[in-house]
Amino acid sequence: MDYLVTNGLSVGYNGRALIQEIDLDIKKGEIVTLIGPNGSGKSTILKSITRQLQLIAGTVVIDGNSLTSLPYRELATKMAVVLTERIKPELMTCRDIVSTGRYPYTGRLGILSEEDEQKVSEAMETVHTLELEHRDFGAISDGQRQRVLLARAICQEPEIIVLDEPTSFLDIRHKLELLEILRSMAKARDITVVMSLHEIDLAQKISDRVLCVKGTRIARFGPPYEVFDEDTVRELYEIDRGSYDPLFGSVELPRPAGEPETFVLSSCGSGVNVYRALQKAGIPFIAGVLWKNDADYFVARHLASRIIAEEPFRPLSPRARAEALAAVGSCAAVIDAGLDPGALDAGLLEIVKEAERLGRLRHADQLPGIVK
Amino acid sequence: MKNDASRSATLRRRARYELIFLLLIAAVCVIVVLNINIGSVPIPVPEILRILFTRAGDDTQVGIIWGIRLPRMLMAAILGGGLSLSGFLLQTFFANPIAGPFVLGISSGAKMVVAVAMIYFLGIFRTVSSAVLVVAAFIGAMLSTGFILLISRKLKSMSTLLVAGIMIGYICSAVTDFIVTFADDSDIVNLRGWSLGSFSGMSWENVGTAAIIIGVVSVAVFLMSKPIGAYQMGEHYAQSMGVNIRVFRVALIILSSILSACVTAFAGPISFVGIAVPHLIKRAMNTSKPIVVIPASFLGGAVFCMACDLIARTAFAPTDLNISTVTSVFGAPVVIAMMLRQRKER
Numbered sequence: 001m002d003y004l005v006t007n008g009l010s011v012g013y014n015g016r017a018l019i020q021e022i023d024l025d026i027k028k029g030e031i032v033t034l035i036g037p038n039g040s041g042k043s044t045i046l047k048s049i050t051r052q053l054q055l056i057a058g059t060v061v062i063d064g065n066s067l068t069s070l071p072y073r074e075l076a077t078k079m080a081v082v083l084t085e086r087i088k089p090e091l092m093t094c095r096d097i098v099s100t101g102r103y104p105y106t107g108r109l110g111i112l113s114e115e116d117e118q119k120v121s122e123a124m125e126t127v128h129t130l131e132l133e134h135r136d137f138g139a140i141s142d143g144q145r146q147r148v149l150l151a152r153a154i155c156q157e158p159e160i161i162v163l164d165e166p167t168s169f170l171d172i173r174h175k176l177e178l179l180e181i182l183r184s185m186a187k188a189r190d191i192t193v194v195m196s197l198h199e200i201d202l203a204q205k206i207s208d209r210v211l212c213v214k215g216t217r218i219a220r221f222g223p224p225y226e227v228f229d230e231d232t233v234r235e236l237y238e239i240d241r242g243s244y245d246p247l248f249g250s251v252e253l254p255r256p257a258g259e260p261e262t263f264v265l266s267s268c269g270s271g272v273n274v275y276r277a278l279q280k281a282g283i284p285f286i287a288g289v290l291w292k293n294d295a296d297y298f299v300a301r302h303l304a305s306r307i308i309a310e311e312p313f314r315p316l317s318p319r320a321r322a323e324a325l326a327a328v329g330s331c332a333a334v335i336d337a338g339l340d341p342g343a344l345d346a347g348l349l350e351i352v353k354e355a356e357r358l359g360r361l362r363h364a365d366q367l368p369g370i371v372k
Numbered sequence: 373m374k375n376d377a378s379r380s381a382t383l384r385r386r387a388r389y390e391l392i393f394l395l396l397i398a399a400v401c402v403i404v405v406l407n408i409n410i411g412s413v414p415i416p417v418p419e420i421l422r423i424l425f426t427r428a429g430d431d432t433q434v435g436i437i438w439g440i441r442l443p444r445m446l447m448a449a450i451l452g453g454g455l456s457l458s459g460f461l462l463q464t465f466f467a468n469p470i471a472g473p474f475v476l477g478i479s480s481g482a483k484m485v486v487a488v489a490m491i492y493f494l495g496i497f498r499t500v501s502s503a504v505l506v507v508a509a510f511i512g513a514m515l516s517t518g519f520i521l522l523i524s525r526k527l528k529s530m531s532t533l534l535v536a537g538i539m540i541g542y543i544c545s546a547v548t549d550f551i552v553t554f555a556d557d558s559d560i561v562n563l564r565g566w567s568l569g570s571f572s573g574m575s576w577e578n579v580g581t582a583a584i585i586i587g588v589v590s591v592a593v594f595l596m597s598k599p600i601g602a603y604q605m606g607e608h609y610a611q612s613m614g615v616n617i618r619v620f621r622v623a624l625i626i627l628s629s630i631l632s633a634c635v636t637a638f639a640g641p642i643s644f645v646g647i648a649v650p651h652l653i654k655r656a657m658n659t660s661k662p663i664v665v666i667p668a669s670f671l672g673g674a675v676f677c678m679a680c681d682l683i684a685r686t687a688f689a690p691t692d693l694n695i696s697t698v699t700s701v702f703g704a705p706v707v708i709a710m711m712l713r714q715r716k717e718r
Contacts, residue, residue, distance in 0.1 A: 050612060051611070052608050052611065071614075072611060072614045072615065072616050073614035074614075075614065076612060076613050076614030077614075079612070080612065081608070081609070081612040083606075083608055083609065085606060085608065087605055087606045087609065088467075089604050089605055089660070090469065090604070090654065090660045091654055091655075091658060091659050091660045092604070092659070092660060096659075096661070097605070100601065100602060100605055100609070100613060101613075103598070103602055103613035103614060103615075104613060104614045106598070108595065108598065109595070109597060109598055109663060110597065110598030110601060110663065111663070121378070130378075133378060133381075134378075134381050156613070
């Protein structure tokens with residue numbers, strides 16, 4: 001069932017549309033992540049669907065109700081938010097902050113019942129912040145603050161949580177923890193999660209669907225396996241230096257430019273550290289001979305000037321053998337980055353011997369700056 | 373185990389609130405007795421009780437208590453409480469602990485329009501009712517507040533906002549001085565005393581009007597403690613909790629303007645109470661929860677103003693000091709200490 005639907009939505013500031021024709025259909029329990037470069041309008045979209053900004057055109061429908069006609073009070077029982085703005089409340093403990101999440105459920109004076117207190121404790125327990133409850137909110141770390149604000153959103157018992165860059169101030173451990181909490185909430189309690197993330201690798205791994213925001217229209221909207229190919233990411237963020245690997249969600253700095261005069265021989269992931277060392281030193285290189293299921297192959301794709309590759313589980317083909325011999329002939333240095341002599345293909349052994357004969361073979365551990 | 377620790381911490385907090393309330397109530401009692409007791413004609417405590425409850429006794433003493441000291445003291449208490457609440461509301465609204473009706477020029481705006489109204493009405497009718505003064509003060513307060521709001525839209529920085537408020541205050545004072553310079557001699561006597569701030573010469577009629585206005589507004593403020601608490605998290609969070617921000621902001625500004633206008637109409641501009649008292653109360657209670665801070669601030673403001681008024685009329689008797697002279701002496705150091713502390717925390 002579609003929980004949050006937008007039709008022809010235009011969002012922006014002061015009556016001027018920034019992004020137009022946004023058509024979304026977000027299901028209950030689904031995790032949707034907005035990605036896109038800084039200033040692309042991710043926050044603008046989130047502010048519009050949380051009613052902080054007036055809609056320029058189109059409609060937002062939440063659980064069958066139009067957003068603009070829903071009373072604030074009723075909206076508060078459906079939707080909770082975690083914002084990027086840094087709040088500096090005076091003399092409030094973390095528990096006080098979390099308690100404000102009970103606002104839509106308390107009476108005229110906002111006094112918490114025993115049940116409310118219980119729910120506050122539970123929410124704090126969920127995000128592992130109960131031990132902070134009596135600390136001043138201003139005196140805890142950014143990561144802790146983010147989790148306290150999430151607890152606040154949780155105890156509001158919403159059906160949808162909207163988070164604007166919730167991982168911004170967190171270290172990697174807390175990023176993973178926070179996303180894990182969101183994941184389990186979405187699945188166990190059927191809560192819809194809509195958020196923006198800077199970390200596209202995490203977006204790829206946590207989201208059911210990803211929304212790419214760039215320019216005046218929505219660039220793409222679909223499941224991560226469709227959206228995340230190298231070109232989409234490259235275009236979305238206008239990456240012209242370095243690269244992004246959609247399979248592992250890892251980034252690499254740009255490959256060194258120039259004519260390669262170094263040939264790296266490796267297998268079974270032994271080449272990765274050598275590649276990185278050469279990249280840092282700015283030395284262009286050829287990588288080979290790599291069977292396409294080798295970990296080295298995936299890194300070399302982003303760092304090597306050229307790869308001499310072979311299909312998985314095949315013996316060395318005459319084509320690859322000839323290419324490799326040519327590379328040995330043309331390169332001033334051939335680096336053995338830790339080939340396993342016992343497991344070596346007969347053809348590859350011949351190439352190593354040829355390099356040795358020409359006096360060009362070096363071992364990676366003899367090179368400065370390469371840590372194995 | 374963990375639950376027990378949490379529970380006992382909650383109980384400790386509650387005990388702290390109760391202690392502060394008890395201390396405030398005790399302070400009210402002591403100050404009331406002192407205020408009636410001390411003066412050019414000292415009246416012993418047993419006499420006070422008898423006169424208060426039976427109205428019987430020495431005619432001069434009855435006259436002093438019921439005609440002079442009691443209304444003056446009640447006025448100080450009511451207006452002090454109102455002023456303190458008005459400060460608390462403005463601090464919440466601007467998310468700035470140094471905001472207050474005096475600093476933001478709201479008192480001065482009220483003063484200016486009241487001065488105009490006084491001269492106009494005295495010139496035509498030879499008399500001016502307290503209702504007219506309150507309405508005039510409210511108009512002036514809203515004028516200043518309107519300016520501040522316009523400026524605060526353009527300027528996000530809080531220090532510039534305060535400078536703007538102080539400038540508005542100076543402009544209004546300049547206009548007031550200008551008007552006073554060209555007023556009739558008989559008006560000036562009235563205006564001078566009032567425009568410097570004083571609780572002296574309060575009639576029971578004034579006390580009644582002030583009590584009704586400030587009483588109603590204070591109850592309304594107390595009933596708003598829930599959205600005020602939400603607003604302390606910032607307007608966006610408040611809205612996401614279900615507060616209708618637009619309505620709430622207007623209500624907050626109107627209520628705080630009525631409070632400071634009412635104070636200014638009866639006693640002239642009084643400085644520092646609106647900043648110092650809520651701050652001291654929050655520190656003493658170690659919380660900013662409106663539901664306890666609002667009533668405590670009211671009591672605190674009442675105690676503070678009654679004490680300051682006592683000093684104002686007895687320190688250099690028979691000469692009365694301006695009430696602002698005394699409130700500044702005690703309030704300004706608090707504000708300076710508060711600013712230093714803030715700087716350190718940043």
